[in-house]
Amino acid sequence: MDRxxxxxxxxxxxxxxxxxxVSVILLSTAFYFGTVGVLMRGANDKIITAADxxxxxxxxxxxxxxxxxxxxxxxxxVDSDTEIYLLADVEGKPVAGNIAxxxxxxxLDRVIDRNVVRNGRPSIGRMLLHxxxxxxxxxxxxxxSDLNEINxxxxxxxxxxxxxxxxxxxxxxxxxxxxxxxxxxxxRYAALDIEEAGNLKRRIPVSGESDEFARLxxxxxxxxxxxxxxxxxxxxxxxxxxxxxxxxxGRIRSHxxxxxxxxxxxxxxxxxxxxxxxxxxxxxxxLDKLLQIAEAELGTRRQIFEPIRLGDLVxxxxxxxxxAAEATGVTLNKQIDGNPTIRGDKxxxxxxxxxxxxxxxxxxxxxxxxxxxxxQQADRVTLLVHDDGPxxxxxxxxxxxQRFYRLDHSQPGYGIGxxxxxxxxHLHEGTLQLEDATPGLIVRMVFPSVESIT
Amino acid sequence: MYFLLIExxxxxxxYICNGLEENGHTVAWCSNGADGLTRATSEPWDLIILxxxxxxxxxxxxxxxxxxxxxxMTPILILSALGSLDERVHGLRGxxxxxxxxxxxxxxxxxxxxxxxRRGGMRDDAQELSIADLKLDLRRRCAIRASQPIALQPREFxxxxxxxxHQGQVVTRTMLLEAVWDYHFDPQTNVIDVQISRLRNxxxxxxxxxxxxTVRGVGYLIGIHG
Numbered sequence: 001m002d003r004x005x006x007x008x009x010x011x012x013x014x015x016x017x018x019x020x021x022v023s024v025i026l027l028s029t030a031f032y033f034g035t036v037g038v039l040m041r042g043a044n045d046k047i048i049t050a051a052d053x054x055x056x057x058x059x060x061x062x063x064x065x066x067x068x069x070x071x072x073x074x075x076x077x078v079d080s081d082t083e084i085y086l087l088a089d090v091e092g093k094p095v096a097g098n099i100a101x102x103x104x105x106x107x108l109d110r111v112i113d114r115n116v117v118r119n120g121r122p123s124i125g126r127m128l129l130h131x132x133x134x135x136x137x138x139x140x141x142x143x144x145s146d147l148n149e150i151n152x153x154x155x156x157x158x159x160x161x162x163x164x165x166x167x168x169x170x171x172x173x174x175x176x177x178x179x180x181x182x183x184x185x186x187x188r189y190a191a192l193d194i195e196e197a198g199n200l201k202r203r204i205p206v207s208g209e210s211d212e213f214a215r216l217x218x219x220x221x222x223x224x225x226x227x228x229x230x231x232x233x234x235x236x237x238x239x240x241x242x243x244x245x246x247x248x249x250g251r252i253r254s255h256x257x258x259x260x261x262x263x264x265x266x267x268x269x270x271x272x273x274x275x276x277x278x279x280x281x282x283x284x285x286x287l288d289k290l291l292q293i294a295e296a297e298l299g300t301r302r303q304i305f306e307p308i309r310l311g312d313l314v315x316x317x318x319x320x321x322x323x324a325a326e327a328t329g330v331t332l333n334k335q336i337d338g339n340p341t342i343r344g345d346k347x348x349x350x351x352x353x354x355x356x357x358x359x360x361x362x363x364x365x366x367x368x369x370x371x372x373x374x375x376q377q378a379d380r381v382t383l384l385v386h387d388d389g390p391x392x393x394x395x396x397x398x399x400x401x402q403r404f405y406r407l408d409h410s411q412p413g414y415g416i417g418x419x420x421x422x423x424x425x426h427l428h429e430g431t432l433q434l435e436d437a438t439p440g441l442i443v444r445m446v447f448p449s450v451e452s453i454t
Numbered sequence: 455m456y457f458l459l460i461e462x463x464x465x466x467x468x469y470i471c472n473g474l475e476e477n478g479h480t481v482a483w484c485s486n487g488a489d490g491l492t493r494a495t496s497e498p499w500d501l502i503i504l505x506x507x508x509x510x511x512x513x514x515x516x517x518x519x520x521x522x523x524x525x526x527m528t529p530i531l532i533l534s535a536l537g538s539l540d541e542r543v544h545g546l547r548g549x550x551x552x553x554x555x556x557x558x559x560x561x562x563x564x565x566x567x568x569x570x571x572r573r574g575g576m577r578d579d580a581q582e583l584s585i586a587d588l589k590l591d592l593r594r595r596c597a598i599r600a601s602q603p604i605a606l607q608p609r610e611f612x613x614x615x616x617x618x619x620h621q622g623q624v625v626t627r628t629m630l631l632e633a634v635w636d637y638h639f640d641p642q643t644n645v646i647d648v649q650i651s652r653l654r655n656x657x658x659x660x661x662x663x664x665x666x667x668t669v670r671g672v673g674y675l676i677g678i679h680g
Contacts, residue, residue, distance in 0.1 A: 277559075284557055285640055288537060292639070295538050319609040320635050323648040347539055351639040358642040417642065 009180035010173060017169020024165040028158040036151050043126060043142050044111050051128045051140040058132045063087065066138060067096040074098055084118060084125050084141035090134070097139065099125070118143055183213040187220065200228045240404045241290065244414060248283055252276045286414050292351065293403070293416070296423035301345050307450050308344045310374040310383055311336040317353045318372075321361070325370070330361060333371040340376035340383075342447040344428045352424040355417040356385045356443055362411060364389030364440070381447045388440040397434040455500040455571060457481045460490030460517070461533065462509050466556070470503065473560045474567070487512030494521055499528050501570055503563075506534035506545065515548040522549040529570040533558075539638060561672035565624045572623060583618045586665060586678050588657060590618055597657070604656050609634065613653055617666070617676040626673035650674055 004010045050073075058066045070085045074097075086097030094101050100117040108129045116125040127141025190204040203224060204217040252275070259272030295301065314334050325332045353372075360370045364387045373384040392400055392407065399405050401422045406415035421443075425432045430447035457479050461467040464485065471481045482497075484490035487508040494502055494517065502521075506514040518530055529552075532545045537555030545553045551573075552566050583590040588599045595611050597604045606614065613634045617625065627646040631637050654666045667675045 280557075281559070288555075288640060291538055295540065300540060316635065319607070320631075320637070320641070320645050320649070322607075323652040324643055324645045326652065327648045347638060350637055354637075354639060354641050361643055413642070 004177075007177055007181065009184075010177040013173035013176040014169075016176075017166075017173050020169050021162065021165050024162050028161065032154060032158065036147070036154055039147055039150070043144075043147065047111055047126065047128050047140055047142055051130055051138065054138055054140060055130055055132070058134075058138070063089070063095065063132055063134050063136045066132065066136075070096040079142075082143045082146065084116065084127055084139065084143060086137070086139035088137045088139075090136055092137070095136065099139070099141075102129075102139070113144065116141070124148060183207075187213075187217060194224070200224070200231060237403060244286075244404050245283065248279050252279045286416070289414075289416050289420055290403075292348075293420055293423045296348060296420070296427045299427060301348065302427065305343045305345060307341050308346055308349060310340045310342065310381065313346065313349055313353065314372050314374060317350055317357065320354070321357050324361060328361065330364065330368045330370055333369060335371070335373045337373075337375035340374045340381040341450045342381050342428065342430075343450055344447075348424045348427065352421045353385070355421050359417055360385065360387040360389065360441075362413075363387075363408065376449055379449050379451065381449045383445040383447070384442055385445075386437045386440055386442040388437065391436055391439055391441040392434055394436070400434070401432070455479045456498070457567070458490070458494055458497075458499045458502045459483045460487065460494070460502065460508065460514065461505040462486060462507075463505070466505075466533075469560070470563065473564065477564060486510065487514070487517055491517050491520060494528070495524065495526065501567055502528050502530045503567070504530055504532055504550075506532055506536060506541075515545065515550075518549040529573065531563075531566060531570060533563075542638065559672075561624070561669075562626050562628065565626045565629060565673060568623045569620060569625065569629065572620065583615065585618050585621045585676060586663070587661070588618070588665060590615055599657055599661050606653075606656065610649075610653055610656070613649060614657065617674065620676070622675070622677045624669045624673050624675045629673070 054066050054069060057069050067087050070087055073083065074080070074085060084097075084099055086099050086101070087095045088097075088101055089095055092101055098119055102114070102116070106112065106114065106129060108131055111126060111128050113124060113126050116123055116127070118125065124144045125141045126144050127139050130138045130140070132138055187204050190202050193199050193202045203221045206214050206217045206221070208214075255272045255275050259269045314336065318332055318334060322332060357370065360368075364370065368388055370385070370387045373382075373386070375382050396407055400407055400415075400418050403419045404415045406413065422432050425445050425447075428447055430445050433444040433446075435442040435444055455478075457474055459467060459470055459474075459481055461470065461483065462485050467483050467485070471483055474481045482493060484493055487510065490504070490508070504514045504517060508514060514532060514534075518532075521528070521530070530550050532550040532553045533556060534541060534545065534553065535556045542553045542555070551570055554563060554566060581592055583592065587601075588597065590597050590611075592615070595608065597606055597611065597614060613630065616630065616633050628640070630646055630649075631641070650666065650668075654664075658664045658666055663678065665676050665678065667677065669675050
């Protein structure tokens with residue numbers, strides 16, 4: 001039973017069944033008082049009125065007139081199968097009426113139920129006993145056999161109805177519980193399989209119906225798709241990080257080992273130490289960049305997003321790169337149409353732009369032109385960075401956004417600059433596209449504008 | 455100068471202590487937050503170097519908060535393995551004066567310590583800065599050397615201003631990137647070096663003596679004697 005109580009489906013169905021039973025009871029009560037209740041009250045009223053009238057005629061004409069009146073009432077053919085009248089003198093001898101003398105007078109002047117013998121047959125009567133001024137006893141009443149039968153009939157009907165409702169709700173409870181449990185089991189079974197067997201490919205079977213459970217299953221399946229995708233990504237990233245760390249670590253190790261081997265002088269040791277520090281600093285930079293990607297992907301910095309004017313952003317970053325461009329004969333060009341503004345993180349956006357400029361300076365042949373163009377359409381802000389270098393061949397464009405993917409192995413670097421840019425743009429709910437500038441590369445970034453967000 | 459170092463890792467602490475002592479400073483080392491807090495409040499220090507994550511769940515930031523709430527305005531440099539932008543902002547908002555992520559190069563730490571120590575003596579409301587025959591008019595944002603005006607772009611002026619404010623001190627590339635451009639990322643290309651050489655062309659090329667010096671492997675220094 002404990003197992004049943006712990007089931008939410010069981011409790012819900014039980015509550016539902018309980019409500020049905022309660023409403024059946026309420027309905028029956030209303031029905032009962034609307035029918036039997038009204039009949040009973042009508043009978044009482046009639047008895048009281050008739051008794052009052054007879055008491056009045058006793059005042060004007062004494063017991064004799066009451067007796068005559070009773071005879072008349074008994075013979076008028078109205079209510080003759082239910083009416084009860086009796087007039088008994090002071091000694092208790094019946095003078096008129098259709099019932100036998102009662103054993104004792106009992107309580108007077110109020111409607112009571114008691115057994116009587118009417119026309120020689122025992123029956124239950126509802127009656128009012130009244131002592132007339134001369135001491136004789138007047139009884140006015142109604143035979144209740146028919147009403148009691150109706151009463152019993154209605155009680156039986158209500159009882160059967162309530163019992164049926166109870167049985168139905170119990171059956172319904174069990175049925176609903178098993179049905180809901182079966183649907184939930186399908187989900188739990190898949191979840192257990194994923195958790196225990198690590199089967200990330202497992203999905204919840206979706207029935208043809210489009211009920212809540214089917215929708216829930218679809219949502220969960222979509223979530224599982226996303227988790228599987230992320231897990232694959234994480235595995236891939238861990239693999240590549242491990243792989244990419246091994247090479248420089250191996251380099252450092254071999255240099256140090258060589259310096260320590262045999263009779264090498266201090267000079268060689270110092271050189272190896274210097275080399276190791278430079279390589280380690282490179283690795284630290286790499287880890288910082290990976291952390292930057294992780295930070296962008298985590299999305300916590302969205303909390304401190306503020307309106308960023310791209311014009312100012314580009315101006316500031318140009319003020320950092322202008323000397324480097326001048327020194328290498330590259331022309332930096334910017335064109336800002338209007339006042340394009342997006343919600344974002346100044347530091348991260350500047351870092352993205354810096355990465356793109358770094359790349360352009362690194363890979364563009366000289367002399368060269370690097371242009372940044374920003375404009376705002378209705379609800380979109382477009383930021384373009386283009387150069388007139390060799391560009392990226394179309395089939396490689398999606399690859400270069402992956403971490404550690406390097407197109408040109410002759411240049412130093414780890415191949416994560418563009419992944420940082422992609423992560424930052426993604427954090428800003430923007431899209432990143434690499435296009436052909438014939439010749440050169442266009443990096444097209446499209447963001448929602450500030451107005452379209454607020 | 456008297457330094458207090460609050461750092462739980464003994465290797466890092468030894469490395470910092472040795473380095474600072476070689477540079478003529480006196481360093482006291484505390485390996486946990488409780489001792490650190492006691493010594494930080496009971497003795498006068500010129501600078502406190504504080505690790506953010508200390509044993510027994512003590513957060514370096516709570517120490518800073520306590521000190522600041524009690525009116526101790528000793529410059530504090532936060533050292534932390536938490537290098538993300540968020541953590542950095544958190545540390546500086548929490549009352550730290552500078553934030554350096556581990557692992558770090560010792561010259562970087564030393565340069566930042568020197569900058570913090572010097573800050574107290576530098577007047578922020580000066581109208582004019584000068585070194586040798588180079589003068590910076592801070593109101594009109596222009597520079598003159600040997601009575602000849604030098605054409606500088608606004609950002610170049612800020613770069614020069616920062617260097618002159620820290621004259622005689624080594625400043626690192628990241629310090630310049632943070633102070634002059636307010637960026638905390640690490641550019642791949644040597645943008646700062648190129649900025650410096652352009653500035654050097656403008657202020658030193660036709661003049662003598664040379665003022666702007668490169669400190670190999672560390673950064674730059676402006677001074678009369680390199």
